[in-house]
Amino acid sequence: MVTPTKIEEARRAYIESLTETMAMYGLSPSMGRLYGTMFFHEDPMTLDEMMDLTGMSKTSMSTGVRALSALKLVHKKWQKGVRKDLYEAEHDQVRSFIEFFCVMWDKEIELNARALSRAEENLNGLLDDPEITPEEVTNIEMDLNRLAKAKLYYTWLRNLVKTFESGEIFDHVPVPEYLDK
Amino acid sequence: MVTPTKIEEARRAYIESLTETMAMYGLSPSMGRLYGTMFFHEDPMTLDEMMDLTGMSKTSMSTGVRALSALKLVHKKWQKGVRKDLYEAEHDQVRSFIEFFCVMWDKEIELNARALSRAEENLNGLLDDPEITPEEVTNIEMDLNRLAKAKLYYTWLRNLVKTFESGEIFDHVPVPEYLDK
DNA sequence: CTGTATATACAGTTTATATTGTACGGTTTT
DNA sequence: AAAACCGTACAATATAAACTGTATATACAG
Numbered sequence: 001m002v003t004p005t006k007i008e009e010a011r012r013a014y015i016e017s018l019t020e021t022m023a024m025y026g027l028s029p030s031m032g033r034l035y036g037t038m039f040f041h042e043d044p045m046t047l048d049e050m051m052d053l054t055g056m057s058k059t060s061m062s063t064g065v066r067a068l069s070a071l072k073l074v075h076k077k078w079q080k081g082v083r084k085d086l087y088e089a090e091h092d093q094v095r096s097f098i099e100f101f102c103v104m105w106d107k108e109i110e111l112n113a114r115a116l117s118r119a120e121e122n123l124n125g126l127l128d129d130p131e132i133t134p135e136e137v138t139n140i141e142m143d144l145n146r147l148a149k150a151k152l153y154y155t156w157l158r159n160l161v162k163t164f165e166s167g168e169i170f171d172h173v174p175v176p177e178y179l180d181k
Numbered sequence: 182m183v184t185p186t187k188i189e190e191a192r193r194a195y196i197e198s199l200t201e202t203m204a205m206y207g208l209s210p211s212m213g214r215l216y217g218t219m220f221f222h223e224d225p226m227t228l229d230e231m232m233d234l235t236g237m238s239k240t241s242m243s244t245g246v247r248a249l250s251a252l253k254l255v256h257k258k259w260q261k262g263v264r265k266d267l268y269e270a271e272h273d274q275v276r277s278f279i280e281f282f283c284v285m286w287d288k289e290i291e292l293n294a295r296a297l298s299r300a301e302e303n304l305n306g307l308l309d310d311p312e313i314t315p316e317e318v319t320n321i322e323m324d325l326n327r328l329a330k331a332k333l334y335y336t337w338l339r340n341l342v343k344t345f346e347s348g349e350i351f352d353h354v355p356v357p358e359y360l361d362k
Numbered sequence: 363c364t365g366t367a368t369a370t371a372c373a374g375t376t377t378a379t380a381t382t383g384t385a386c387g388g389t390t391t392t
Numbered sequence: 393a394a395a396a397c398c399g400t401a402c403a404a405t406a407t408a409a410a411c412t413g414t415a416t417a418t419a420c421a422g
Contacts, residue, residue: 007320010303014328017296021289026207028380042323047399057382062400083390084398093334101282108202115198122191139188143221147195152357153274159354172353173340176333209410228369238412243369264420265368 011040025100027067030056034064035073035089044077044086072099094175098164105161113154116147123147192221206281208248211237215245216254216270225258225267253280275356279345286342294335297328304328 018039019032027035037053038045045053050061065087068074073096077086090096123140126132163169199220200213208216218234219226226234231242246268249255254277258267271277304321307313344350 006307007304007317007324010300010307011324013303014293014296014300017293021293024207024285024288026205030381040324040327058398059383059400060381063381066400091330093331094337097334097338104205107205112195112198112202115195119191119195122194123188126187126191136188142223143188143192146221149272149359150274152359153278155357156275156354157278160350163354168353169341172349173337173344176336178330178333211411239368240370240413241411244411247370 011036015040028064030054030060031064031067034061035068038074038087038089041089044079044088046082046084046086048084050087071103072096098169102161102164105157109154109157109161113151116150116154120144120147192217196221209245211235211241212245212248215242216249219255219268219270222270225260225269227263227265227267229265231268252284253277279350283342283345286338290335290338290342294332297331297335301325301328 015033015036018036019029022032022035023029033054033056034050037050041049041053047058047061047065050056050065051058054061065074069076069087072090074087074089077088079086090099123144126140127137196214196217199217200210203213203216204210214235214237215231218231222230222234228239228242228246231237231246232239235242246255250257250268253271255268255270258269260267271280304325307321308318
């Protein structure tokens with residue numbers, strides 16, 4: 001007879017690989033294992049089930065599942081008559097991908113575009129100083145030049161995010177059809 | 182008179198922001214500071230200059246600059262008569278972006294597509310077992326189904342990488358023009 | 363070929379992150 | 393209203409990563 005552990009072993013190996021990938025993107029091992037576990041789980045899961053299946057603490061499940069929710073990799077799901085919170089993995093992985101990277105890229109833009117503006121302001125302010133030396137002017141202008149180029153990058157990235165979020169990207173890189181057998 | 186430190190202070194603030202962004206993508210603080218420093222430095226730099234400007238150890242500079250090179254965020258540059266290795270930041274940030282993410286995505290595909298194939302093989306092997314129970318068959322088929330869907334995602338991602346690497350992406354998300362003043 | 367300078371390997375130390383166990387606050391059931 | 397249960401905050405521990413200093417290998421100039 002086929003032991004259940006053989007099926008589980010096949011899952012485990014793939015989950016391990018998923019975990020490694022997610023670690024690449026800065027997610028913790030526990031989040032990776034948790035997501036992988038949920039990926040294979042048909043029904044929405046409770047924190048306790050997660051605890052059992054992953055063998056990790058409930059606290060980890062709580063924080064992990066919340067973090068995964070924030071990234072839209074899993075979703076809360078309500079079920080009438082069930083008190084416990086239920087979560088399931090987002091099944092559309094392309095969607096997860098887009099969600100994940102757009103959030104990151106947005107953060108990058110938000111963070112750096114602001115810092116860039118401040119730096120520009122400061123440098124422009126220095127140019128007004130009457131006692132500035134010619135050498136300093138050169139340096140400041142070089143910096144401003146670099147920042148101006150960087151701004152173009154952020155503009156491009158903003159447009160890229162739009163292209164992904166609007167789904168326009170699929171006009172150029174279509175999602176292959178799923179053919180149920 | 183404008184002190185040099187005021188210019189440096191403007192730089193430092195922006196570098197800090199860059200560092201934070203890069204941390205988001207899994208790069209260490211030292212790599213972030215180093216890249217940021219090189220971003221503002223006109224000429225190619227030696228390890229010693231990096232050490233001076235960042236205030237960090239030479240070992241950090243050596244490993245950091247090599248890691249940044251692997252990601253194509255900086256480039257080695259030869260200069261006749263100079264024995265020391267010289268490095269400069271890649272000025273085209275859009276190119277850096279594409280290079281960086283395509284490397285990551287390639288790694289993800291390579292790692293997971295392989296693990297997926299192995300999992301499929303294993304599960305299909307289990308189906309051949311004559312003593313398998315109907316319930317197990319259901320479970321295995323559910324798993325195979327999920328994996329089949331995941332494969333579509335990897336196919337899509339492969340195509341996305343191609344679209345970026347070939348430059349085709351710029352037909353749909355063009356890089357804004359730089360207008361020198 | 364020798365001396366000198368350069369970059370990296372390695373081990374140790376420091377610092378940060380991930381994970382767990384316990385305790386608490388809020389809700390539902392009896 | 394009391395009891396039971398659920399999810400999360402918080403502090404403590406375990407684990408891992410970053411960073412440095414010293415030692416070694418490599419490459420170049422004379």
